[in-house]
Amino acid sequence: MAVNTLKTIFWTFKNIKSIKNWKKRQFSPPSPEVIKHKIIINNNLENCLWIETGTYYGNTTKLLSGISKKTITIEADKYLHENTKKKLRYLKNIEFLYGNSENLLLTALESGLNYKNVCIYLDAHLCTDHIRQKNTFSHKNSETSILNELQLVEKYLQKFEKINILIDDIRLFDKNFQNYPNKKLIVDWCDKNQLSWSIEHDIMICRKL
Numbered sequence: 001m002a003v004n005t006l007k008t009i010f011w012t013f014k015n016i017k018s019i020k021n022w023k024k025r026q027f028s029p030p031s032p033e034v035i036k037h038k039i040i041i042n043n044n045l046e047n048c049l050w051i052e053t054g055t056y057y058g059n060t061t062k063l064l065s066g067i068s069k070k071t072i073t074i075e076a077d078k079y080l081h082e083n084t085k086k087k088l089r090y091l092k093n094i095e096f097l098y099g100n101s102e103n104l105l106l107t108a109l110e111s112g113l114n115y116k117n118v119c120i121y122l123d124a125h126l127c128t129d130h131i132r133q134k135n136t137f138s139h140k141n142s143e144t145s146i147l148n149e150l151q152l153v154e155k156y157l158q159k160f161e162k163i164n165i166l167i168d169d170i171r172l173f174d175k176n177f178q179n180y181p182n183k184k185l186i187v188d189w190c191d192k193n194q195l196s197w198s199i200e201h202d203i204m205i206c207r208k209l
């Protein structure tokens, strides 16, 4: 049997449960993690630094480590930070930062200035910890720090040759959910900074032209 056929069988077997669940939801957003991970891989830049806000249990951090030269991940929940850092300690190209993305994104960008290309995955927001069954870091009315994060990123746009910024959960950006801004604001931000944008599977992708 050809290697590709075997790979497809293995992939299908591994992901059958989440794909079936997605089908039950009529393929509505959010897409399963495996699909989101494909979008991330498709938007990777060569030899880049990846920065992730919101480490959580490190599923995406692990993926980023495998496709990047270096990955910096930021988490404000102490338990999640320590737990994931310990779990992924064998992956030597990951730097784990503990604290608020609104402060640490600057540290991460600053330390990455020797890279030509950077990819940023903005995913820091209030969510339910599915293992501890409690809310993760963040407060009512400040559930997402996206606008502050974008303000910081803006200052660094000219410092890298290529930048891809991936904003997860874009379906929530409709002004009616928590403190999420309307998508239009993000579109305006892209226009102002001459970035192209598109939306794939609940992830908004902003690229330096």
Ligand SMILES: C[S@@+](CC[C@H](N)C(=O)[O-])C[C@H]1O[C@@H](n2cnc3c(N)ncnc32)[C@H](O)[C@@H]1O
Pocket (backbone or CB within 6 Å): 052, 053, 054, 055, 056, 057, 058, 059, 060, 061, 074, 075, 076, 077, 080, 099, 100, 101, 102, 123, 124, 125, 126, 127, 136, 137, 138, 143, 145
């Ligand atoms: C949706 S989860 C991240 C999922 C993870 N990126 C993944 O793909 O598996 C959001 C995470 O962001 C963290 N978080 C929320 N607000 C934050 C902030 N301002 N700074 C850093 N982390 C934050 C939460 O504690 C939570 O672990």
